[in-house]
Structure formats: C-alpha cells, structure tokens
Amino acid sequence: MALLDKVPGDLSLYIGGMFTLRRRDALHQANVTHVLSVLRxxxxxxxxxxxxxxxIEVDDVDDExxxxxxxxTNQFIQEGLNGGGGVLVHCAMGKSRSATCVIAYLMQKHNINPSEALAYVRQARxxxxxxxxxxxxxxxYGRMRTPDNVEDxxxxxxxxxxxxxxxxxACGQAPEAEKIRFEDEHVSDQAANFELRCRKCRRPLATSQYLVSHSTPSVINDQNERSPSVGPPPNCAHYFLDPLSWMRPELEQGKLDGRLECPKCHTNVGKYAWQGMQCSCSEWVVPGISLSKSRIDEVKKSAFSEIRRPPGATAPLPANASHSRQNL
Incomplete structure (x- = not known):
C-alpha cells in the first residue's frame, strides 16, 4: 500500500498530487479529515x-x-489539525502550489523563514x-511576519x-485612477531625514521617506517596503518619488507621461512616465515620477523640525510653518 508524504514532526499534515486522492486506504489509515485543493x-x-x-483556484504561474x-489556507489547515484528524494539501503534481501553502503554514506555525520551511517539506516530498x-x-509573507490579515x-x-x-x-497604458497608490495617504509614521521644497515658493513637496533609491538595490527590500534613504547619488539630476497626494490631479488623468507642477505656484518641478524613465545616472526607474534637482531645495531635518514642535513649545516657529505634512 502506497503511503502518504507526511511533513516531518508531530503534525498530521500531508502533501501530494491529484493521484494521492485515490489512495483511499492510505487516507483512511492517516485519518485524513480535511483536504485542501490548490489548483484550477x-x-x-x-x-x-x-x-x-x-x-483555492490558482494556476501554477509566477504572477498568480x-x-x-x-x-x-492556514486557518483551514489549523482547523483540521485542531480537530484531531489529518490534513492533505494537494495540487496537480504536489510540487509547487500545494508546497507553497504548506510552507506558508509552517512559517506561521513555527516562525521560520521560507528556505527553512522548504527544506522541511522536502524531507517529506x-x-x-x-x-x-x-x-x-x-x-x-515572512517579512510581513505572517499576519492573519495580509490585505491590511x-x-x-x-x-x-x-x-x-x-x-x-505591459499594456502600454497608465494605471486606472482608483488603483494608483498615493504613498503619503498610507504611510505617515516614518522618520524623515530631509524635506524637498519648491525652490520658487518654498512649498514642501516631499520628505525623504518617499524617495525611490534606484542606484542602491538594497534600499527597496523584498517586501516592497522602503528603508530610510539619504537621497540620490550626486550625479543624479532627479529625485525619484512614490506618487504623493498633491500629484493626484495630474496622475489621475490617465496620461502615460506628463509634467508635475508645484500645487502652490504652478512652477514646473518635475515630470512622470508610467512606462519608466532613465535618470541622468543611466539607471532606469519604473514608474518614473521625479522632481528636478534644479527646481528643488533639499532642507535637512534640523532646519524644518521646528515645524513639528510639540504643543506648548515656546520657541517661535519659522515663517513657513503653515506648510504641515498633510499638505504633501
């Protein structure tokens, strides 16, 4: 009688392909009560x-x-194991999709990384x-710390x-307006090293946590979160940025590329190209949303920290203190 491929350890967790479902005697012997099918x-x-x-109806393709x-899937597996029975996770061949779900469960269950979980599963299959x-x-998922709600x-x-x-x-189009992520509407608790202001009117346009560092790959990690950046290399003529809410009127027009104007004085301060843009340092950035260094002043944190002085502070605020962060 063919045996099931059991993940090592005390868990009654099994992995296989479609043919595993026909091993009725083996499934009965393993007391399998829950079956997770990961295929379309x-x-x-x-x-x-x-x-x-x-x-879970998914294809075995990279962009699924x-x-x-x-x-x-983690909850389903855990419910089956909590009930005292065995859980079989399968796809077509028991190689990619099912393994991914088992690895995700083991990562959350044992607080291990993907490589460790993969090696663990390979002991079974x-x-x-x-x-x-x-x-x-x-x-x-690991860098997110395996949350119970990934969408948040x-x-x-x-x-x-x-x-x-x-x-x-890939379609040669600008993204739909409702799908553009304006980063300052989602991330607001990161420390800023400096501020970028319009050279003409001094209106704050961005802070350093929204910079896209295109010349140091390690700055953008595998979970698409940005580590603190100190700005572009000296030979770059642009600051590349995430989309920010003051750009909304322009970016939501559905154009592939265009100019960015300061929302206060309407000076041309930069440009954007959803298909990507090549910097003067020869690096290609996608999407390319940039402010020109020649139109922008970089103000170090010490120069604008007074604007964020706690309530009750006695020191006078600078003249442009009215430009608070929510105006970005």
Missing part, C-alpha cells in the same frame, strides 16, 4: 467524500497571487519546488500596487 481544474467531487474540502489566500513567483511571495499590511498593498503598475506598463 475540474474536480471529481466523488474524490472528496467524506472529507471537509476547500478549493497565492499570497492573498495564505490566511484562509523531495520534488517540491514552488515557482519563482511563489517563493517571492513567501519571502514577502502596507507591504502587501504596495506589492499589489507594483503588480498593477507592471500590468499597465
């Missing part, structure tokens, strides 16, 4: 009686979003190999936004 294809429902059954299903896109999603995570939201941008770029 017609299923013979008779194979799933009398099991508690859950289906399996990450959004991790909380649900040596052929497992999540596709490259799924591995990147597992890495992001800024890292996940940013990742979805980047996918939308890539899709729009």
């Amino acid at each position: 294809m017609p299923l013979d429902q008779s194979l799933f009686s009398p099991f508690r059954h859950m289906v 979003n399996l990450l959004e299903h991790f909380p649900a 040596s052929i497992v190999e999540p596709n490259e896109g799924f591995m990147k999603q597992l890495e992001l 995570s800024p890292a996940y939201q940013r990742w979805v936004y980047q996918r939308e941008i890539e899709l729009s770029r």
Whole structure:
C-alpha cells in the first residue's frame, strides 16, 4: 500500500498530487479529515467524500497571487489539525502550489523563514519546488511576519500596487485612477531625514521617506517596503518619488507621461512616465515620477523640525510653518 508524504514532526499534515486522492486506504489509515485543493481544474467531487474540502483556484504561474489566500489556507489547515484528524494539501503534481501553502503554514506555525520551511517539506516530498513567483511571495509573507490579515499590511498593498503598475506598463497604458497608490495617504509614521521644497515658493513637496533609491538595490527590500534613504547619488539630476497626494490631479488623468507642477505656484518641478524613465545616472526607474534637482531645495531635518514642535513649545516657529505634512 502506497503511503502518504507526511511533513516531518508531530503534525498530521500531508502533501501530494491529484493521484494521492485515490489512495483511499492510505487516507483512511492517516485519518485524513480535511483536504485542501490548490489548483484550477475540474474536480471529481466523488474524490472528496467524506472529507471537509476547500478549493483555492490558482494556476501554477509566477504572477498568480497565492499570497492573498495564505490566511484562509492556514486557518483551514489549523482547523483540521485542531480537530484531531489529518490534513492533505494537494495540487496537480504536489510540487509547487500545494508546497507553497504548506510552507506558508509552517512559517506561521513555527516562525521560520521560507528556505527553512522548504527544506522541511522536502524531507517529506523531495520534488517540491514552488515557482519563482511563489517563493517571492513567501519571502514577502515572512517579512510581513505572517499576519492573519495580509490585505491590511502596507507591504502587501504596495506589492499589489507594483503588480498593477507592471500590468499597465505591459499594456502600454497608465494605471486606472482608483488603483494608483498615493504613498503619503498610507504611510505617515516614518522618520524623515530631509524635506524637498519648491525652490520658487518654498512649498514642501516631499520628505525623504518617499524617495525611490534606484542606484542602491538594497534600499527597496523584498517586501516592497522602503528603508530610510539619504537621497540620490550626486550625479543624479532627479529625485525619484512614490506618487504623493498633491500629484493626484495630474496622475489621475490617465496620461502615460506628463509634467508635475508645484500645487502652490504652478512652477514646473518635475515630470512622470508610467512606462519608466532613465535618470541622468543611466539607471532606469519604473514608474518614473521625479522632481528636478534644479527646481528643488533639499532642507535637512534640523532646519524644518521646528515645524513639528510639540504643543506648548515656546520657541517661535519659522515663517513657513503653515506648510504641515498633510499638505504633501
């Protein structure tokens, strides 16, 4: 009698392909009560009686979003194990999709990274190999600290936004207005090293946490979160930025590229190109949303920190203190 591929340890967790469902004696012996199917294809429902059954309809392709299903698949697996039975996770071949869901569960259960969980699962089934896109999603999931609700995570939201941008770029179109992520409306608690102001009217346009550092890959980590940046290299003529809310009237017009004007004095301060833009340092940035160094002044933190003086402070505020952060 063929045995099931059991994940090592005390958990009654099994992984396999479609043919595993026909090993009825082995399933009965393992006391399997829950079956998680991770595939998109017609299923013979008779194979799933009398099991508690859950289906996640995804294809085994790099750009499939399996990450959004991790909380649900983790909960389903845990419910089966809590009930004292065994849980089988399968896809077509028991190699990529099913392995990804088992790895996600082990990451959350044991607080381990994707590589450790993958090595663990391979002890049960040596052929497992999540596709490259799924591995990147597992890495992001780990850096997000395996939350129970991924959709509320800024890292996940940013990742979805980047996918939308890539899709729009592939189609030669600007992203739909409602899908543009204006970063200052989502992230507001990061420390800023400096502020960028319009050289003509001194209106604050951005702070350093919204800079896209295109010459140091490590600045943008695998969870699409930005580490503190100290600005572009000296030979760059532009500051590349995330979309910010003051750009909304221009960016929501549906144009592939255009100019950015200061919202106060309407001076041309930069430009954008959803398909990407090459910096003067020869690096290519996608999407390209930039402010020109020749039109912008960089003000170090010490020069504008007085604006954020706590209530009750006695020191006088600078003349431009009315430009608060929410105006970005």
